[in-house]
Amino acid sequence: MQLKGRHLISPNDLTLDEIDAILRLAHDMRQNRRAYADSCRGSILGTLFYEPSTRTKLSFESAMLRLGGQVLGFADANTSAVAKGESIADTIRVLDGYADVVVMRHPKEGAPKLAARYARVPVINGGDGGHQHPTQTLTDLLTIDTYKGRLHGLRVAFCGDLKFGRTVHSLIETLARYPESKFFLVSPEELVLPERLKQHLGRSFSCEMIECRRLEEALPYVDVLYMTRIQRERFFNEADYQRLKNSYILDAGKMREAQSDMIVMHPLPRVNEIAYEVDKDDRAVYFPQAELGVYVRMSLILHLLGVN
Amino acid sequence: MEVTAIKAGIVIDHIAAGKGLLIFNKLNLAALGYPVVLLMNVSSQRMGKKDIIKIENFTAVDTAMLGLIDPNLTVNVIENCGVARKVCVTTPAIVKGLFACKNPRCVANADPDVSPTFHLHDEKTRSYVCEYCEELTRVN
Ligand SMILES: [Zn+2]
Numbered sequence A: 001m002q003l004k005g006r007h008l009i010s011p012n013d014l015t016l017d018e019i020d021a022i023l024r025l026a027h028d029m030r031q032n033r034r035a036y037a038d039s040c041r042g043s044i045l046g047t048l049f050y051e052p053s054t055r056t057k058l059s060f061e062s063a064m065l066r067l068g069g070q071v072l073g074f075a076d077a078n079t080s081a082v083a084k085g086e087s088i089a090d091t092i093r094v095l096d097g098y099a100d101v102v103v104m105r106h107p108k109e110g111a112p113k114l115a116a117r118y119a120r121v122p123v124i125n126g127g128d129g130g131h132q133h134p135t136q137t138l139t140d141l142l143t144i145d146t147y148k149g150r151l152h153g154l155r156v157a158f159c160g161d162l163k164f165g166r167t168v169h170s171l172i173e174t175l176a177r178y179p180e181s182k183f184f185l186v187s188p189e190e191l192v193l194p195e196r197l198k199q200h201l202g203r204s205f206s207c208e209m210i211e212c213r214r215l216e217e218a219l220p221y222v223d224v225l226y227m228t229r230i231q232r233e234r235f236f237n238e239a240d241y242q243r244l245k246n247s248y249i250l251d252a253g254k255m256r257e258a259q260s261d262m263i264v265m266h267p268l269p270r271v272n273e274i275a276y277e278v279d280k281d282d283r284a285v286y287f288p289q290a291e292l293g294v295y296v297r298m299s300l301i302l303h304l305l306g307v308n
Numbered sequence B: 001m002e003v004t005a006i007k008a009g010i011v012i013d014h015i016a017a018g019k020g021l022l023i024f025n026k027l028n029l030a031a032l033g034y035p036v037v038l039l040m041n042v043s044s045q046r047m048g049k050k051d052i053i054k055i056e057n058f059t060a061v062d063t064a065m066l067g068l069i070d071p072n073l074t075v076n077v078i079e080n081c082g083v084a085r086k087v088c089v090t091t092p093a094i095v096k097g098l099f100a101c102k103n104p105r106c107v108a109n110a111d112p113d114v115s116p117t118f119h120l121h122d123e124k125t126r127s128y129v130c131e132y133c134e135e136l137t138r139v140n
Helices: A016-031 A054-066 A088-095 A111-118 A134-148 A166-175 A195-204 A238-248 A276-280 A286-305 B020-026 B063-069
Strands: A044-049 A070-074 A101-106 A123-128 A155-159 A182-186 A208-212 A224-227 A263-265 B009-016 B036-044 B048-056 B074-079 B082-087 B094-096 B117-122 B127-130 B136-138
Touching (some): A016 A286, A044 A088, A054 A070, A054 A101, A054 A123, A054 A286, A088 A101, A088 A111, A101 A111, A111 A123, A123 A134, A134 A224, A134 A263, A195 A208, A263 A286, B009 B020, B020 B048, B020 B063
Parallel strands (some): A044 A101, A101 A123, A155 A182, A155 A224, A182 A208, A224 A263
Antiparallel strands (some): B009 B048, B074 B082, B094 B117, B117 B127
Protein backbone atom coordinates (compact mmCIF):
# COMPACT_ATOMS: atom_id res chain seq x y z
CA MET A 1 0.00 0.00 0.00
CA GLN A 2 1.47 3.30 -1.06
CA LEU A 3 -0.57 6.47 -0.83
CA LYS A 4 2.34 8.84 -1.34
CA GLY A 5 1.92 10.93 -4.47
CA ARG A 6 -1.54 9.54 -5.22
CA HIS A 7 -4.69 11.53 -6.06
CA LEU A 8 -7.99 11.12 -4.28
CA ILE A 9 -10.86 11.71 -6.69
CA SER A 10 -13.42 9.15 -5.52
CA PRO A 11 -13.70 6.91 -2.44
CA ASN A 12 -13.36 4.02 -4.89
CA ASP A 13 -9.76 5.05 -5.48
CA LEU A 14 -9.01 3.62 -2.04
CA THR A 15 -8.92 -0.01 -1.02
CA LEU A 16 -10.47 -0.92 2.32
CA ASP A 17 -6.94 -1.39 3.70
CA GLU A 18 -6.00 2.11 2.58
CA ILE A 19 -9.16 3.54 4.15
CA ASP A 20 -8.31 1.65 7.31
CA ALA A 21 -4.80 3.13 7.35
CA ILE A 22 -6.17 6.66 6.93
CA LEU A 23 -8.71 6.15 9.72
CA ARG A 24 -6.13 4.61 12.09
CA LEU A 25 -3.79 7.55 11.72
CA ALA A 26 -6.73 9.95 12.13
CA HIS A 27 -7.67 8.25 15.41
CA ASP A 28 -4.11 8.65 16.62
CA MET A 29 -3.99 12.30 15.58
CA ARG A 30 -7.13 12.91 17.59
CA GLN A 31 -5.55 11.34 20.68
CA ASN A 32 -2.10 12.90 20.24
CA ARG A 33 -2.63 16.05 18.24
CA ARG A 34 0.51 17.77 19.53
CA ALA A 35 2.69 14.97 18.25
CA TYR A 36 1.84 15.96 14.69
CA ALA A 37 2.16 19.71 15.07
CA ASP A 38 5.30 19.86 12.92
CA SER A 39 4.67 16.95 10.57
CA CYS A 40 4.15 19.12 7.51
CA ARG A 41 6.42 22.04 8.31
CA GLY A 42 7.67 23.50 5.05
CA SER A 43 4.83 22.06 2.98
CA ILE A 44 2.02 24.02 1.32
CA LEU A 45 -1.57 23.00 0.67
CA GLY A 46 -3.16 24.76 -2.30
CA THR A 47 -6.90 25.31 -1.97
CA LEU A 48 -8.44 25.79 -5.41
CA PHE A 49 -12.08 26.57 -4.75
CA TYR A 50 -13.84 27.36 -8.02
CA GLU A 51 -17.06 27.70 -6.06
CA PRO A 52 -17.42 28.82 -2.47
CA SER A 53 -17.62 26.19 0.24
CA THR A 54 -16.48 27.82 3.42
CA ARG A 55 -16.76 24.76 5.66
CA THR A 56 -14.80 22.42 3.43
CA LYS A 57 -12.15 25.04 2.81
CA LEU A 58 -11.75 25.84 6.51
CA SER A 59 -11.61 22.18 7.40
CA PHE A 60 -8.76 21.59 4.94
CA GLU A 61 -6.96 24.74 6.06
CA SER A 62 -7.31 23.79 9.71
CA ALA A 63 -5.93 20.34 8.92
CA MET A 64 -2.84 21.71 7.19
CA LEU A 65 -2.23 24.37 9.84
CA ARG A 66 -2.52 21.77 12.62
CA LEU A 67 0.19 19.80 10.82
CA GLY A 68 2.48 22.83 10.84
CA GLY A 69 2.11 23.41 7.11
CA GLN A 70 0.90 26.45 5.25
CA VAL A 71 -1.98 27.14 2.91
CA LEU A 72 -2.64 29.34 -0.09
CA GLY A 73 -5.42 29.48 -2.60
CA PHE A 74 -8.62 31.11 -3.66
CA ALA A 75 -12.20 30.81 -2.46
CA ASP A 76 -14.20 31.70 -5.53
CA ALA A 77 -13.09 31.58 -9.15
CA ASN A 78 -15.05 34.72 -10.01
CA THR A 79 -12.93 36.92 -7.83
CA SER A 80 -9.72 34.99 -8.19
CA ALA A 81 -6.74 35.09 -10.45
CA VAL A 82 -8.01 32.17 -12.50
CA ALA A 83 -8.40 33.46 -16.02
CA LYS A 84 -11.84 33.19 -17.54
CA GLY A 85 -12.05 30.45 -20.11
CA GLU A 86 -8.65 29.03 -19.23
CA SER A 87 -8.55 25.25 -19.42
CA ILE A 88 -8.17 23.30 -16.19
CA ALA A 89 -5.07 21.68 -17.63
CA ASP A 90 -3.39 25.07 -18.03
CA THR A 91 -4.47 26.31 -14.61
CA ILE A 92 -3.26 23.25 -12.74
CA ARG A 93 0.08 23.18 -14.53
CA VAL A 94 0.76 26.65 -13.21
CA LEU A 95 -0.66 26.23 -9.73
CA ASP A 96 0.93 22.86 -8.96
CA GLY A 97 4.25 24.68 -8.85
CA TYR A 98 2.99 26.70 -5.91
CA ALA A 99 1.93 23.87 -3.59
CA ASP A 100 2.87 20.33 -2.51
CA VAL A 101 -0.68 19.03 -2.47
CA VAL A 102 -3.87 20.66 -3.73
CA VAL A 103 -7.55 20.35 -2.95
CA MET A 104 -9.93 21.32 -5.73
CA ARG A 105 -13.59 22.19 -5.40
CA HIS A 106 -15.32 22.70 -8.73
CA PRO A 107 -18.93 23.02 -9.89
CA LYS A 108 -18.23 20.84 -12.95
CA GLU A 109 -18.32 17.10 -12.42
CA GLY A 110 -15.06 15.40 -13.27
CA ALA A 111 -12.97 18.59 -13.02
CA PRO A 112 -10.64 17.27 -10.27
CA LYS A 113 -10.08 14.07 -12.25
CA LEU A 114 -9.11 16.15 -15.23
CA ALA A 115 -6.80 18.27 -13.08
CA ALA A 116 -5.16 15.16 -11.61
CA ARG A 117 -4.18 14.06 -15.08
CA TYR A 118 -1.95 17.09 -15.47
CA ALA A 119 -0.86 17.85 -11.90
CA ARG A 120 2.61 16.99 -10.62
CA VAL A 121 1.36 16.99 -7.02
CA PRO A 122 -1.46 15.01 -5.39
CA VAL A 123 -4.95 16.35 -6.14
CA ILE A 124 -7.74 15.88 -3.61
CA ASN A 125 -11.31 16.22 -4.82
CA GLY A 126 -12.99 18.69 -2.47
CA GLY A 127 -16.37 18.18 -4.13
CA ASP A 128 -17.23 18.26 -7.84
CA GLY A 129 -20.84 19.24 -8.53
CA GLY A 130 -23.21 16.47 -7.54
CA HIS A 131 -20.59 13.82 -8.20
CA GLN A 132 -18.07 12.97 -5.47
CA HIS A 133 -16.82 14.36 -2.20
CA PRO A 134 -14.41 11.71 -0.89
CA THR A 135 -13.20 13.53 2.21
CA GLN A 136 -16.81 13.84 3.39
CA THR A 137 -17.09 10.08 3.01
CA LEU A 138 -13.87 9.55 4.96
CA THR A 139 -15.20 11.91 7.64
CA ASP A 140 -18.40 9.88 7.86
CA LEU A 141 -16.46 6.62 8.09
CA LEU A 142 -14.21 7.99 10.84
CA THR A 143 -17.28 9.15 12.75
CA ILE A 144 -18.97 5.77 12.51
CA ASP A 145 -15.76 3.99 13.45
CA THR A 146 -15.22 6.32 16.41
CA TYR A 147 -18.69 5.79 17.87
CA LYS A 148 -19.53 2.25 16.77
CA GLY A 149 -16.02 0.77 16.79
CA ARG A 150 -16.49 -0.97 13.45
CA LEU A 151 -17.56 -0.43 9.85
CA HIS A 152 -18.94 -3.88 9.06
CA GLY A 153 -22.24 -5.43 10.02
CA LEU A 154 -23.94 -2.08 10.57
CA ARG A 155 -27.58 -1.23 10.04
CA VAL A 156 -27.65 2.30 8.64
CA ALA A 157 -30.68 4.44 7.81
CA PHE A 158 -30.32 7.22 5.27
CA CYS A 159 -33.11 9.76 5.49
CA GLY A 160 -34.05 12.61 3.16
CA ASP A 161 -33.08 13.35 -0.39
CA LEU A 162 -31.49 10.12 -1.57
CA LYS A 163 -31.77 11.00 -5.24
CA PHE A 164 -29.54 14.04 -5.46
CA GLY A 165 -27.56 13.67 -2.24
CA ARG A 166 -24.04 12.81 -3.33
CA THR A 167 -22.91 12.50 0.29
CA VAL A 168 -25.35 9.65 0.70
CA HIS A 169 -24.38 7.97 -2.58
CA SER A 170 -20.68 7.92 -1.74
CA LEU A 171 -21.19 6.69 1.80
CA ILE A 172 -23.60 3.92 0.79
CA GLU A 173 -21.29 2.79 -1.98
CA THR A 174 -18.36 2.67 0.41
CA LEU A 175 -20.15 1.03 3.34
CA ALA A 176 -21.50 -1.58 0.93
CA ARG A 177 -17.91 -2.77 0.47
CA TYR A 178 -17.83 -3.85 4.11
CA PRO A 179 -19.40 -7.20 5.00
CA GLU A 180 -22.98 -7.51 6.17
CA SER A 181 -24.15 -3.95 5.71
CA LYS A 182 -27.87 -3.33 5.88
CA PHE A 183 -29.38 -0.09 4.61
CA PHE A 184 -32.75 1.48 5.31
CA LEU A 185 -33.45 4.01 2.57
CA VAL A 186 -35.98 6.51 3.88
CA SER A 187 -37.26 9.02 1.33
CA PRO A 188 -40.34 10.18 -0.53
CA GLU A 189 -40.98 8.35 -3.76
CA GLU A 190 -39.66 11.24 -5.86
CA LEU A 191 -36.33 11.19 -4.08
CA VAL A 192 -35.43 7.51 -3.89
CA LEU A 193 -31.89 6.28 -4.49
CA PRO A 194 -31.14 6.30 -8.25
CA GLU A 195 -31.94 3.00 -9.95
CA ARG A 196 -28.47 2.67 -11.38
CA LEU A 197 -26.84 2.90 -7.95
CA LYS A 198 -29.30 0.38 -6.53
CA GLN A 199 -28.52 -2.04 -9.34
CA HIS A 200 -24.81 -1.55 -8.85
CA LEU A 201 -25.10 -2.21 -5.11
CA GLY A 202 -27.27 -5.25 -5.69
CA ARG A 203 -24.96 -6.72 -8.31
CA SER A 204 -21.60 -6.01 -6.76
CA PHE A 205 -22.15 -6.39 -3.06
CA SER A 206 -24.12 -8.55 -0.67
CA CYS A 207 -25.64 -5.65 1.23
CA GLU A 208 -29.32 -5.63 2.11
CA MET A 209 -31.51 -2.66 1.16
CA ILE A 210 -34.94 -1.80 2.49
CA GLU A 211 -36.87 1.17 1.17
CA CYS A 212 -39.18 3.05 3.53
CA ARG A 213 -41.42 6.08 3.09
CA ARG A 214 -41.37 7.10 6.75
CA LEU A 215 -38.52 7.43 9.20
CA GLU A 216 -40.56 5.74 11.94
CA GLU A 217 -40.44 2.46 9.98
CA ALA A 218 -36.65 2.28 10.20
CA LEU A 219 -35.76 4.12 13.36
CA PRO A 220 -36.05 1.30 15.95
CA TYR A 221 -33.78 -1.03 13.98
CA VAL A 222 -30.66 0.95 13.12
CA ASP A 223 -27.18 1.59 14.54
CA VAL A 224 -26.64 4.76 12.55
CA LEU A 225 -29.11 7.37 11.32
CA TYR A 226 -27.76 9.58 8.55
CA MET A 227 -29.97 12.64 8.06
CA THR A 228 -29.87 14.90 5.00
CA ARG A 229 -31.65 18.03 3.89
CA ILE A 230 -34.78 17.72 1.88
CA GLN A 231 -35.82 20.65 -0.24
CA ARG A 232 -39.43 21.55 -0.71
CA GLU A 233 -38.88 22.21 -4.43
CA ARG A 234 -37.91 18.58 -4.92
CA PHE A 235 -41.42 17.36 -4.21
CA PHE A 236 -43.65 17.04 -7.24
CA ASN A 237 -46.76 18.13 -5.43
CA GLU A 238 -47.68 20.14 -2.40
CA ALA A 239 -50.01 17.45 -1.01
CA ASP A 240 -47.18 14.92 -0.74
CA TYR A 241 -44.97 17.51 0.85
CA GLN A 242 -47.54 18.38 3.49
CA ARG A 243 -48.28 14.74 4.15
CA LEU A 244 -44.67 13.60 4.46
CA LYS A 245 -42.62 16.57 5.62
CA ASN A 246 -42.89 15.81 9.32
CA SER A 247 -41.81 12.24 8.76
CA TYR A 248 -38.37 13.47 7.68
CA ILE A 249 -37.84 15.74 10.64
CA LEU A 250 -36.05 14.21 13.59
CA ASP A 251 -37.21 15.38 16.99
CA ALA A 252 -37.01 14.23 20.61
CA GLY A 253 -40.20 12.22 20.24
CA LYS A 254 -38.79 10.16 17.38
CA MET A 255 -35.48 9.74 19.23
CA ARG A 256 -37.37 7.85 21.94
CA GLU A 257 -38.15 5.15 19.37
CA ALA A 258 -34.47 4.69 18.51
CA GLN A 259 -31.98 2.38 20.16
CA SER A 260 -30.02 3.77 23.09
CA ASP A 261 -26.69 3.44 21.26
CA MET A 262 -27.79 4.66 17.84
CA ILE A 263 -25.90 7.67 16.50
CA VAL A 264 -27.34 10.55 14.47
CA MET A 265 -25.15 12.00 11.73
CA HIS A 266 -25.60 14.91 9.33
CA PRO A 267 -23.15 16.45 6.83
CA LEU A 268 -24.27 19.96 7.93
CA PRO A 269 -25.45 22.61 7.49
CA ARG A 270 -28.92 21.57 8.56
CA VAL A 271 -32.07 23.52 7.84
CA ASN A 272 -34.94 22.08 9.85
CA GLU A 273 -34.57 18.33 9.43
CA ILE A 274 -33.14 17.91 12.92
CA ALA A 275 -34.93 19.80 15.67
CA TYR A 276 -32.61 21.76 17.96
CA GLU A 277 -33.88 19.76 20.93
CA VAL A 278 -32.06 16.72 19.54
CA ASP A 279 -28.68 18.46 19.98
CA LYS A 280 -28.78 17.73 23.73
CA ASP A 281 -29.14 14.01 23.08
CA ASP A 282 -25.84 12.11 23.51
CA ARG A 283 -26.61 10.19 20.37
CA ALA A 284 -26.39 13.35 18.24
CA VAL A 285 -22.85 13.32 16.84
CA TYR A 286 -23.06 15.77 13.94
CA PHE A 287 -20.92 18.43 15.60
CA PRO A 288 -18.17 15.99 16.62
CA GLN A 289 -18.50 14.65 13.06
CA ALA A 290 -17.47 18.04 11.68
CA GLU A 291 -14.42 18.08 13.96
CA LEU A 292 -13.46 14.55 12.95
CA GLY A 293 -13.38 15.84 9.39
CA VAL A 294 -10.26 17.83 10.29
CA TYR A 295 -8.44 14.76 11.61
CA VAL A 296 -9.28 12.65 8.62
CA ARG A 297 -8.02 15.41 6.31
CA MET A 298 -4.83 15.70 8.39
CA SER A 299 -4.29 11.99 8.01
CA LEU A 300 -5.01 12.09 4.29
CA ILE A 301 -2.59 14.97 3.68
CA LEU A 302 0.13 13.19 5.62
CA HIS A 303 -0.38 9.98 3.65
CA LEU A 304 -0.40 11.72 0.26
CA LEU A 305 2.73 13.68 1.12
CA GLY A 306 4.37 10.49 2.32
CA VAL A 307 5.43 11.94 5.66
CA ASN A 308 6.37 9.37 8.28
CA MET B 1 -32.58 0.42 -59.45
CA GLU B 2 -28.98 -0.25 -60.15
CA VAL B 3 -25.77 1.36 -59.05
CA THR B 4 -22.56 0.37 -60.71
CA ALA B 5 -20.09 -1.62 -58.67
CA ILE B 6 -16.97 0.28 -57.73
CA LYS B 7 -13.47 -0.78 -58.77
CA ALA B 8 -11.74 0.30 -55.61
CA GLY B 9 -12.89 1.84 -52.36
CA ILE B 10 -15.27 0.76 -49.67
CA VAL B 11 -18.79 -0.61 -49.39
CA ILE B 12 -20.61 -0.23 -46.10
CA ASP B 13 -23.37 -2.80 -46.32
CA HIS B 14 -26.20 -4.08 -44.13
CA ILE B 15 -26.74 -0.71 -42.51
CA ALA B 16 -30.00 -0.70 -40.56
CA ALA B 17 -32.52 1.14 -42.73
CA GLY B 18 -32.61 4.78 -41.72
CA LYS B 19 -29.07 4.92 -40.36
CA GLY B 20 -27.36 5.43 -43.71
CA LEU B 21 -28.02 9.14 -43.70
CA LEU B 22 -26.77 9.44 -40.13
CA ILE B 23 -23.50 7.74 -41.09
CA PHE B 24 -23.27 9.90 -44.20
CA ASN B 25 -23.56 13.01 -42.04
CA LYS B 26 -21.45 11.88 -39.08
CA LEU B 27 -18.58 10.81 -41.32
CA ASN B 28 -19.04 14.01 -43.29
CA LEU B 29 -18.91 12.10 -46.57
CA ALA B 30 -20.21 15.04 -48.58
CA ALA B 31 -16.98 16.87 -47.88
CA LEU B 32 -14.75 13.93 -48.73
CA GLY B 33 -14.23 14.86 -52.35
CA TYR B 34 -14.56 11.25 -53.59
CA PRO B 35 -17.55 9.80 -55.43
CA VAL B 36 -20.07 8.60 -52.86
CA VAL B 37 -23.45 6.89 -53.18
CA LEU B 38 -25.96 6.45 -50.40
CA LEU B 39 -28.64 3.86 -51.07
CA MET B 40 -31.62 3.83 -48.78
CA ASN B 41 -34.33 1.23 -48.21
CA VAL B 42 -32.75 -1.37 -50.44
CA SER B 43 -34.53 -4.70 -50.07
CA SER B 44 -32.57 -7.32 -48.25
CA GLN B 45 -33.37 -10.98 -47.64
CA ARG B 46 -31.85 -10.89 -44.20
CA MET B 47 -32.98 -7.48 -43.03
CA GLY B 48 -36.09 -6.63 -45.03
CA LYS B 49 -34.74 -3.19 -45.78
CA LYS B 50 -31.23 -1.85 -45.46
CA ASP B 51 -29.06 1.10 -46.39
CA ILE B 52 -25.76 0.89 -48.28
CA ILE B 53 -22.95 3.41 -48.71
CA LYS B 54 -20.28 3.13 -51.40
CA ILE B 55 -17.25 5.35 -51.53
CA GLU B 56 -14.90 5.19 -54.47
CA ASN B 57 -11.10 5.31 -54.07
CA PHE B 58 -11.24 5.80 -50.33
CA THR B 59 -11.00 3.29 -47.47
CA ALA B 60 -9.98 5.21 -44.35
CA VAL B 61 -13.38 5.32 -42.68
CA ASP B 62 -13.74 5.79 -38.95
CA THR B 63 -14.74 2.26 -37.90
CA ALA B 64 -15.24 3.32 -34.28
CA MET B 65 -17.89 5.76 -35.41
CA LEU B 66 -19.48 3.09 -37.63
CA GLY B 67 -19.57 0.61 -34.75
CA LEU B 68 -21.05 3.23 -32.54
CA ILE B 69 -23.89 3.97 -34.96
CA ASP B 70 -24.58 0.39 -36.07
CA PRO B 71 -22.42 -2.51 -34.84
CA ASN B 72 -24.21 -4.93 -37.21
CA LEU B 73 -23.20 -3.34 -40.50
CA THR B 74 -20.46 -4.85 -42.65
CA VAL B 75 -17.53 -3.07 -44.22
CA ASN B 76 -16.02 -4.42 -47.45
CA VAL B 77 -12.80 -3.04 -48.82
CA ILE B 78 -12.85 -3.24 -52.59
CA GLU B 79 -9.73 -3.65 -54.72
CA ASN B 80 -9.58 -4.58 -58.41
CA CYS B 81 -13.37 -4.85 -58.62
CA GLY B 82 -13.56 -7.47 -55.85
CA VAL B 83 -13.83 -7.68 -52.09
CA ALA B 84 -10.24 -7.62 -50.84
CA ARG B 85 -11.13 -7.89 -47.18
CA LYS B 86 -13.88 -7.37 -44.68
CA VAL B 87 -13.34 -5.04 -41.76
CA CYS B 88 -14.90 -6.10 -38.50
CA VAL B 89 -17.02 -3.46 -36.80
CA THR B 90 -18.03 -3.71 -33.16
CA THR B 91 -19.47 -1.46 -30.54
CA PRO B 92 -16.26 0.26 -29.44
CA ALA B 93 -15.09 -0.25 -25.84
CA ILE B 94 -13.68 3.25 -25.58
CA VAL B 95 -14.98 6.23 -27.49
CA LYS B 96 -13.22 9.54 -27.63
CA GLY B 97 -14.55 12.76 -29.08
CA LEU B 98 -17.43 11.19 -31.04
CA PHE B 99 -20.35 12.40 -28.96
CA ALA B 100 -20.99 14.71 -26.05
CA CYS B 101 -21.77 13.77 -22.45
CA LYS B 102 -25.45 14.25 -21.77
CA ASN B 103 -24.74 15.57 -18.27
CA PRO B 104 -24.90 19.37 -18.46
CA ARG B 105 -22.74 19.64 -15.32
CA CYS B 106 -19.94 17.55 -16.83
CA VAL B 107 -16.52 19.12 -17.16
CA ALA B 108 -16.20 17.59 -20.64
CA ASN B 109 -18.95 19.96 -21.78
CA ALA B 110 -17.33 22.98 -20.18
CA ASP B 111 -13.56 22.84 -20.55
CA PRO B 112 -12.09 24.09 -23.82
CA ASP B 113 -9.33 21.46 -23.74
CA VAL B 114 -11.24 18.24 -23.04
CA SER B 115 -12.28 15.59 -25.51
CA PRO B 116 -15.30 13.73 -24.10
CA THR B 117 -14.26 10.14 -23.41
CA PHE B 118 -16.51 7.18 -22.66
CA HIS B 119 -16.23 3.55 -21.64
CA LEU B 120 -18.77 0.99 -22.81
CA HIS B 121 -21.10 0.22 -19.91
CA ASP B 122 -23.65 -2.13 -21.44
CA GLU B 123 -23.52 -3.37 -25.01
CA LYS B 124 -27.21 -4.36 -25.03
CA THR B 125 -28.52 -0.95 -24.05
CA ARG B 126 -25.62 0.72 -25.90
CA SER B 127 -24.83 2.93 -22.95
CA TYR B 128 -21.51 4.52 -22.13
CA VAL B 129 -20.06 5.80 -18.86
CA CYS B 130 -18.39 9.19 -19.01
CA GLU B 131 -14.73 9.07 -18.04
CA TYR B 132 -15.11 12.31 -16.08
CA CYS B 133 -18.54 12.53 -14.46
CA GLU B 134 -19.42 8.80 -14.62
CA GLU B 135 -22.94 9.53 -15.88
CA LEU B 136 -24.47 7.21 -18.45
CA THR B 137 -25.05 8.37 -22.00
CA ARG B 138 -26.97 6.19 -24.44
CA VAL B 139 -26.13 6.21 -28.11
CA ASN B 140 -29.14 5.99 -30.48
ZN1 LIG C 1 -19.63 13.46 -18.34
